[in-house]
Amino acid sequence: MDTQKIVRDLETMHPNAECELVFSSPFELLVAVILSAQCTDKRVNVVTKELFKTANTPEAIVAMDTVTLENAIKSCGFYHDKARNVKGAAQAILDRFGGVTPSSREELETLPGVGRKTANVVYAVAFGGDAFAVDTHVFRLSHRLGLSNGKDPMAVEKDLCAAFPQKSWAHVHHLLIHHGRYVCRAKNPSCAECLLKDRCEFYAENNRSIS
Ligand code: SF4
Numbered sequence: 001m002d003t004q005k006i007v008r009d010l011e012t013m014h015p016n017a018e019c020e021l022v023f024s025s026p027f028e029l030l031v032a033v034i035l036s037a038q039c040t041d042k043r044v045n046v047v048t049k050e051l052f053k054t055a056n057t058p059e060a061i062v063a064m065d066t067v068t069l070e071n072a073i074k075s076c077g078f079y080h081d082k083a084r085n086v087k088g089a090a091q092a093i094l095d096r097f098g099g100v101t102p103s104s105r106e107e108l109e110t111l112p113g114v115g116r117k118t119a120n121v122v123y124a125v126a127f128g129g130d131a132f133a134v135d136t137h138v139f140r141l142s143h144r145l146g147l148s149n150g151k152d153p154m155a156v157e158k159d160l161c162a163a164f165p166q167k168s169w170a171h172v173h174h175l176l177i178h179h180g181r182y183v184c185r186a187k188n189p190s191c192a193e194c195l196l197k198d199r200c201e202f203y204a205e206n207n208r209s210i211s
Pocket of ligand 1: 144183185190191195196197202203
């Protein structure tokens with residue numbers, strides 16, 4: 001498979017594919033990514049715009065009353081869990097990293113509520129690391145395009161890392177996310193406007209019913 005052609009076509013369709021979360025520090029990005037689980041980046045940005053006015057450091061988050069934090073992030077959904085994770089991560093950063101958000105993926109993964117996907121996003125976007133975060137969009141597109149048959153995100157990540165040059169991992173991650181959000185949606189993908197039709201296994205198998 002010509003993965004470079006896939007990248008060029010994705011770049012043509014999504015020339016501004018970058019992280020859509022608004023942040024001004026690694027810690028702000030970490031909080032935003034935790035809040036983004038099962039929630040749109042747009043909603044997270046609305047919430048963090050207010051939250052970060054008063055609490056955008058580990059110290060301020062830890063000092064914040066839990067109910068106040070829950071109310072501030074309520075519209076992101078799963079706010080009990082997310083408040084616990086945000087507070088837990090902030091406390092761990094204070095306790096174990098001197099108040100500075102760690103810059104390695106391995107250290108990020110030790111924070112409460114931070115799984116591999118979150119660690120990959122923060123490592124790549126905040127620190128410029130080479131990482132391929134696999135979220136629901138990346139997972140779906142990887143299967144539709146025949147880039148991976150992996151049964152779980154870790155297996156897909158491994159296949160994607162092998163398929164694309166290391167320096168392009170974060171870039172291709174954003175391209176796939178944008179394509180999944182705006183064109184290749186889970187339901188009713190816009191195949192008619194997609195430049196990847198001729199290399200898409202999903203389209204080949206389903207074009208009669210979805211085109
Ligand atoms: S052809 Fe359709 S299913 Fe395939 S990548 Fe494009 S939008 Fe997605």
